[in-house]
Amino acid sequence: MLSWEFPPRTVGGISAHLFFLSRELVKLGVDTYIVTCDFPGAPEREVVNGAKVVRVDSYKTPSPDFATWDSLMNVNMQKETAALISSLGGQVGIVHAHDWLVANAAIGLKHVFRIPLVATMHSTEIGRRNGLHTDYERMIHQTENWLVHESWRIICCSHYMSEHVRSAYGFGQDRVTVIPNGVDASVYEKEFDRAEFRKRFALPEEKIVLYVGRLVYEKGVQSLISAIPKVLSRVNAKFVVVGDGGMKEPLMRQVANMRLAQKITFTGFLDEESLRKLYQVADVCVVPSLYEPFGITALEAMAAKTPVVVSNTGGLSEIVEHDKTGTKVYAGNPDSVAWGIARILLDPGYANWIKANAYQKALEIYDWTKIAKETKEFYERVLKEYDDGSWKPT
C-alpha cells in the first residue's frame, strides 16, 4: 500500500485508515507492506502490528508548491518501492494506492512490474474545492482521473463517493466497490476521571459541544460558530473546536466580535489520547460539513457513545439515520445546526436513544475486521481477473 501518511505522520484521515486496515489485513494472513513518507523520529523501517512499514525520504529541498513537492516525493517513493518489490523477487500481488498523492509512483510501479493496481479514492479535488477553479486544481483532478483509469478496480468508502467518483471521472458502476471506513470502539473504553478531565475544557454546568476536523470551508465549521448564539439562548454550553486550518484566524475574530470568546475553546491539534477522552466527555458532537466523502469524526463519536448532529450531506447521510443514530440538519444552515444541538442537549431521553443505536451501528457495520475481510475479498477478485487475463507477464 502506498500512502503519503501513516502514523505518526497524520495529516488527514488516511493515516488512521491505513493503521487499522493494515493491522486487520495482517490478521487475515495478507502480507502487508506500507510505503509512506518519513517523519521526524519515526524509523525508516519498522513492523507495526505485523505490517511492514517503509518510510521514504519525502523530499526536503524547497519546491515551488504542494503539488510539485508531491511529484518529487513520488520520485523517491517509486524508486524505493521498486527496490522493495525487487527485493521480494517481484512477488507482490497488488499495489494499492490511497488518493492522488501517490498516483505517479503507483502507476509507474504497476507498469514496470505488471502488478495490478487498485486505488481507494478517499476524496476528490472537485469535492475538496467545491468545483475546479484553477489550473492547479484541474491538474490534480486530472491526476485523480488518471489514477482511477489506471486502476483495475476502485474502492470508495461510501455510496455517495462511489456515485461522485463515477460521475467525476466517467466510468461504469462495475469498477467501484464500496467498503466503508471503520472505527475501533475499544479505544473509547478506557477508564479515566471524567469530571477531572472535563475541567480542562468546560465548567461543570456547561454542556460540551464538540467539533473535530480541519478548520476549512468544506467542513462547515463556520455554520457551527454562527449557530452558537442561538444554542446559548436555550442551553448553557461550551463549544470545543479541535483542529487547525486556514479559517482559524477569521473564526477567532468572528468569535471575538460576537463577544463569545469565553464560550469557545480552540484547542488546535490535540494528541490522540486527549481527543479520545474528549469524545467521551462531550455531550454532543457536531459534524456540519458541506462536503464529506465519509465522515469519520461522526463515526468516532458514535463509537465513543456521544450523540451526533450531522449535516445531511455525502457519506454522513449514510452513516447517520435521522432520529435513530443521530440528528440530521441542513448543511450550511446555522439555524438548523442550532436546532439539532439544542434538541440533543435538552432531551436526555432522546440523546440516550440516539447514542445507544449509534454505538450498536458502529460496532456492527464499521468493524475493521469486517472491512479488512471485504478488502481481502476485493484483492482476491482482482487477482483472479489478473490471473485469467493476458497482461500478466509470462
Add this chain to the structure above:
Amino acid sequence: MRVIILTWEFPPRIVGPLAYYVNKLAAELIKKGVGTYVVTYHNSWVGSHQGADGIKAIRVSDVVRPQINILTWMLSLNQEAERVAADIYYSMKHEVNLIDAHDWHFVPAAVTLKRALGIPFVFSVDSIEPHRSRNSGAPLSLSIRSIESLGISEAAKIVVKSQWMRKELQQYYNTPDDMIEIVSPDSNIWMDGILAAYQKSLKVLVS
C-alpha cells in the same frame, strides 16, 4: 544488445540541438547492429513509428493536462515512459540491456527501471540546470537540479560531449571522474566511444 533511449525531444519535436543529436545517435546505433528503441514525447497521440532508418520511435503524450510547471509535467510523463519501456521489456522476453537517458527529463523513469528490472542506465548529459537557469536559487530550479543529481548518483556511466562539461559536472555535482565518459560527437570515433561507454555500463552491477 538492445537499448532504449529516453529523450524528451526527437524529430519532429525539436526543442534544441538534442533532437538532432539523438536522431543521429539512434540511426548510427542501428547501423552498428544495436536494437534501438526511442521513447520520447509528442503533444498529441501519435503512437509508435518505424522510419526508413530503422529507428523504432514510440511517442508518449500527456496523461494529465493542464500542468502547472515543467516538473509536474515531466514527472507525470515519466510514468508513461516507464509503461512503454516495460512493454518493450516484456514483449522482448526481458531482453533489454541498457537505458540511455538524455538529460534530466526521464531520469526518474530510468532509475525506476533500473531498480525494478535490473536494467542499468547511461545518463547522457547535453546540458545542465545550473547553465539553463541563471536564477538557480529558485525552488523549481533547485528541484530540477535534484533530479540531475539523482541521475548522476544512480547512473552506471555518465556520457558527456566535452572536457568542459566534465568539469562542470564535477563543479556542480561532485561527479567522480571515473563515472564520466567523454565522447565527442564531432570525432570520427564517436560511435566507438558510445559503444565503449555502453559496454562499460553493462558491466556495472545493478544493486
